[in-house]
Amino acid sequence: xxxxxxxxxxxxxxxxxxxxxxxxxxxxxxxxxxxxxxxxxxxxxxxxxxxxxxxxxxxxxxxxxxxxxxxxxxxxxxxxxxxxxxxxxxxxxxxxxxxxxxxxxxxxxxxxxxxxxxxxxxxxxxxxxxxxxxxxxxxxxxxxxxxxxxxxxxxxxxxxxxxxxxxxxxxxxxxxxxxxxxxxxxxxxxxxx
Numbered sequence: 001x002x003x004x005x006x007x008x009x010x011x012x013x014x015x016x017x018x019x020x021x022x023x024x025x026x027x028x029x030x031x032x033x034x035x036x037x038x039x040x041x042x043x044x045x046x047x048x049x050x051x052x053x054x055x056x057x058x059x060x061x062x063x064x065x066x067x068x069x070x071x072x073x074x075x076x077x078x079x080x081x082x083x084x085x086x087x088x089x090x091x092x093x094x095x096x097x098x099x100x101x102x103x104x105x106x107x108x109x110x111x112x113x114x115x116x117x118x119x120x121x122x123x124x125x126x127x128x129x130x131x132x133x134x135x136x137x138x139x140x141x142x143x144x145x146x147x148x149x150x151x152x153x154x155x156x157x158x159x160x161x162x163x164x165x166x167x168x169x170x171x172x173x174x175x176x177x178x179x180x181x182x183x184x185x186x187x188x189x190x191x192x193x
Contacts (some may be wrong), residue, residue: 002026003036003054013063015173016182020189027058033057033169043068043118044079044130048168051122053129058124061192063185066175069151071087071139073103082151096143096154103139111139113155115177119185135181148172175176 002024004015010026017024027033036053040046041098043066050064069082078085078099103111116133122128133155143153145165152164157175164172173179 001030001054001058001061003050003062005035009065010050010118010171012169012178013065013079013182015169017063017181017186017189018193022189025058027054030058034161038066038083040066041080043116044120046080048122048128048130051120051128052071052126053122055122056126059123061123063121063189065178065181067115067117067150069099069155070114070116071103073101073106073110090152090183098152099139100141100143100154101103103141108138111135113139113154115128115151117177117181119181121188131184131188133177133184135175135177135180164171170179 002010002012002037004010005027014024033054034057036050036184038046046066047064048140051062052063055062066080067082068080069078070076071078084090084096085144086098117133118132120128120130136158138158140154140156142164143165144163147167148165155164156162157164160167164176
């Protein structure tokens with residue numbers, strides 16, 4: 001089970017795990033599953049809560065993740081609150097706009113940022129395994145690229161000379177923070193099957 005209702009994340013995770021030869025299901029098949037409130041103080045707490053809840057409700061092993069964006073010049077903000085940085089229900093564009101507004105005038109050398117994804121596998125009895133993936137980069141001064149989602153248009157990867165939104169999904173799935181975390185999840189799932 002993928003413990004997400006976000007269709008963008010569901011597509012990305014399905015692509016990352018698709019070659020395992022296991023059936024991947026989503027919460028779309030379980031409309032009565034409760035909405036899990038991400039109220040943890042850390043990405044790890046949120047990911048564990050989602051995975052454990054979905055595994056118990058569905059009776060299937062569940063995989064969940066939570067991602068934080070830590071920006072140097074903002075003292076680590078938005079951090080665990082990245083998805084709702086501009087407020088509850090904010091769009092991707094609104095979150096990016098708020099981030100860029102707060103960084104207006106900040107020089108490139110202080111625009112360092114780090115995406116951290118914590119991914120969790122939970123079984124229906126509550127046993128959990130936790131892994132992490134990290135991607136370092138910079139926040140741009142303006143959005144660039146039309147692919148991806150979330151902060152991808154403003155997250156620049158210096159070694160590639162592009163934002164995540166300028167990469168194809170296949171390129172992104174080779175280097176992203178989520179790809180790095182889910183490479184470790186794949187190893188755990190392969191051992192379990």
